Structure formats: structure tokens, C-alpha cells
Amino acid sequence: MERAKHLAETQSQLDRRAGVPGSEREEEGTGIHIPVLFQIVLDGLQVRPGGRYIDATVGGGGHAAGVLEASSPDGRLLGLDRDPAAVKAAGMHLASFGERVALVHSSFSRLAEVARARSFVPVDGILFDLGLSSLQLAGSERGFAFMADGPLDMRFDPQSGGPTAADLVNGLSTGELAVLLSRYGEERHARRIAEAIVAARPLYTTAELVDVIEQVTKKRERIHPATRTFQALRVAVNDELAVLESALPQAVEILSPGGRLAVISFHSLEDRIVKRFFRQESRDCICPPEAPACTCDHRAVLRVISRKPIRPTAAEIADNPRARSSRLRIAERIG
Numbered sequence: 038m039e040r041a042k043h044l045a046e047t048q049s050q051l052d053r054r055a056g057v058p059g060s061e062r063e064e065e066g067t068g069i070h071i072p073v074l075f076q077i078v079l080d081g082l083q084v085r086p087g088g089r090y091i092d093a094t095v096g097g098g099g100h101a102a103g104v105l106e107a108s109s110p111d112g113r114l115l116g117l118d119r120d121p122a123a124v125k126a127a128g129m130h131l132a133s134f135g136e137r138v139a140l141v142h143s144s145f146s147r148l149a150e151v152a153r154a155r156s157f158v159p160v161d162g163i164l165f166d167l168g169l170s171s172l173q174l175a176g177s178e179r180g181f182a183f184m185a186d187g188p189l190d191m192r193f194d195p196q197s198g199g200p201t202a203a204d205l206v207n208g209l210s211t212g213e214l215a216v217l218l219s220r221y222g223e224e225r226h227a228r229r230i231a232e233a234i235v236a237a238r239p240l241y242t243t244a245e246l247v248d249v250i251e252q253v254t255k256k257r258e259r260i261h262p263a264t265r266t267f268q269a270l271r272v273a274v275n276d277e278l279a280v281l282e283s284a285l286p287q288a289v290e291i292l293s294p295g296g297r298l299a300v301i302s303f304h305s306l307e308d309r310i311v312k313r314f315f316r317q318e319s320r321d322c323i324c325p326p327e328a329p330a331c332t333c334d335h336r337a338v339l340r341v342i343s344r345k346p347i348r349p350t351a352a353e354i355a356d357n358p359r360a361r362s363s364r365l366r367i368a369e370r371i372g
């Protein structure tokens with residue numbers, strides 16, 4: 038209990054430092070990641086001894102350790118992460134599980150291919166815990182946190198060679214930036230912020246970008262005025278929505294009948310994709326309602342377990358502010 042409390046306190050210090058919504062002050066922290074909705078995820082996946090599981094976003098290995106414990110003595114876990122630093126951290130955290138765990142540096146956009154290569158098909162349960170880990174928020178050098186000054190990078194995989202946040206901020210036109218901020222950040226002041234960015238650039242650091250945003254937005258909002266811009270840039274840099282859309286069908290394809298899929302999302306854009314996918318794949322017919330007869334030949338492959346998204350309790354949010362916006366959806370493979 039004392040240890041849990043200590044972890045929670047450390048987390049909330051970290052969140053304050055990283056500028057996570059709901060945290061008020063800036064303090065020192067150590068980067069410990071507390072897995073959200075931990076027990077509900079394990080129950081939802083119906084983890085059992087001897088089972089085979091994939092954690093598609095292994096992060097610091099918190100959920101993965103829970104799956105490995107609950108599937109003792111012989112359950113196995115394959116963990117993927119797009120961030121090489123996360124794979125390393127998970128490797129250290131999960132070392133005591135020995136051969137029962139395999140970790141791969143990969144985006145979950147290659148989920149089925151990686152699972153086949155590792156003989157993890159069919160699999161009994163798959164978890165996606167989307168977004169950022171506290172490890173990523175803690176280090177200013179990645180550019181994810183707007184309260185810590187660092188380079189405008191934001192790539193989950195710094196080795197990918199893909200565009201950075203600085204490339205987008207300095208290269209897009211005002212119109213393109215406004216669309217990006219509005220679409221991926223649901224930012225009401227998208228146009229105003231885009232114009233200010235273009236007038237102030239080149240911008241290379243998170244602090245420079247935060248400065249520009251603060252100058253053109255009110256500071257009295259519930260969340261920090263840079264929150265939505267940072268979300269939008271991160272989503273765009275990592276093409277997060279398209280990657281999620283491509284991974285969900287692969288997850289269904291490799292699940293065994295009765296296998297469970299659990300997805301934790303942290304903003305409505307992600308949650309909408311998961312909700313629509315679950316709804317579509319749990320229907321026998323997806324013809325438009327006005328069609329006189331079914332012509333789609335679509336067959337349901339999922340049974341939705343959680344009709345409504347599962348949210349953290351007030352107690353969990355108090356212990357771990359990062360859990361605040363989390364939403365869990367669970368479905369089961371049929372057929």
C-alpha cells in the first residue's frame with residue numbers, strides 16, 4: 038500500500054512537471070509509469086495460465102507484468118513498442134519472466150506480421166494502451182512535454198527518419214497548420230495559433246512553441262493552452278490515427294475464437310475509431326439502412342463486451358492523474 042502511494046505521488050509530480058492536464062505545479066519526478074485501469078484490463082482480457090498474449094504498446098511493461106503474473110506459470114507475452122527506449126525499459130522491467138516474454142521494436146502497424154514471425158498466432162488476448170508513457174513525458178529531449186524545454190521532435194521512433202514536429206511547424210502553410218490543429222487537436226483557436234506560429238517561425242524548441250501559443254490564447258482555460266496543439270502535432274508526426282485504423286483489423290485476424298481485444302484510448306479521436314470499428318465488426322450486415330436487401334456479405338467477427346467505454350474511478354484518478362482521460366473498450370473474437 039505504501040509503495041502504491043509512493044508510486045502515485047511520484048506520478049503526480051511527474052505529471053505536473055510534464056504539464057499533464059489536471060496537474061498544477063512543476064516538481065521533480067523520476068519517470069515511473071503507473072498502468073491505467075490495471076485490474077480491469079487483466080479481467081477484461083481473461084488472462085489465464087498457459088495463455089498467449091500480445092501487448093501492442095508495451096511501454097514500461099506495467100500491464101505486461103500483470104499479464105505475465107496472471108498467466109503464470111507458463112503464459113507467454115509478446116510486447117511491441119515503436120519507441121526503442123520503451124523496449125529497453127520493458128526488457129529491464131520484465132527480465133525476471135525470462136523466456137516467457139519476447140519484445141520487439143516495431144509499430145503495431147505490423148502487428149500480424151510480427152506475431153506470425155514469433156509464432157504468436159492465434160493469440161488469446163491483445164492490449165493496446167495508446168498514447169504516451171510517463172517515461173516519454175519525463176524526458177525533455179523527446180519534445181513530448183510542453184512544460185519541459187526540449188527539441189520539437191515528438192517521434193515515437195527517433196530512428197524512423199520521418200518528419201519531426203519542427204518540420205511540420207516550420208514547413209506547413211498557415212492553412213495546412215490550421216487544419217492539422219483543428220483535425221488532430223480539436224483546437225478551437227486553430228487558425229489564430231497557426232497564424233502566430235507562421236509569424237514567429239522558425240521554431241525549434243517546445244518552449245518557443247508554448248510561448249507563441251500563450252501569447253494568442255487565454256491562460257484561464259481548464260487545460261494548458263498548449264495541450265491541444267501538442268496533441269495535434271504528436272498525432273500528425275506519428276500518423277497515429279491511420280496506424281490505429283490499420284492495426285485493429287490485424288488484431289481481429291490473429292485472435293483465437295473467444296480471444297479478447299482491449300483498447301485504452303486517451304482522446305476522443307482514438308476512441309471514435311475504436312468504437313466505430315467494434316460496432317462495424319460486431320454486425321452481420323453493414324449495408325446502408327436504406328438498402329432494400331443485404332448485399333455486403335459482411336459477417337460479425339466480434340462481440341462487444343463493453344457497450345460503454347470503461348472509465349477510471351475517482352480514486353484511480355486521484356492516485357494517478359494521467360488516468361483521467363482514459364477510456365477502455367473490450368471486444369471478443371467470435372466464430
Ligand SMILES: C[S@@+](CC[C@H](N)C(=O)[O-])C[C@H]1O[C@@H](n2cnc3c(N)ncnc32)[C@H](O)[C@@H]1O
Nearest residue numbers: 072094096097098099100118119120144145166
Ligand atoms: C501509454 S504507453 C503504454 C504503457 C504500458 N501499458 C505500461 O503499462 O507500461 C503507450 C506506448 O505505446 C507506444 N506506441 C505508440 N504508438 C505505437 C505504435 N504505433 N506501435 C507500437 N507502440 C506504440 C509508445 O511508444 C508508448 O511506449
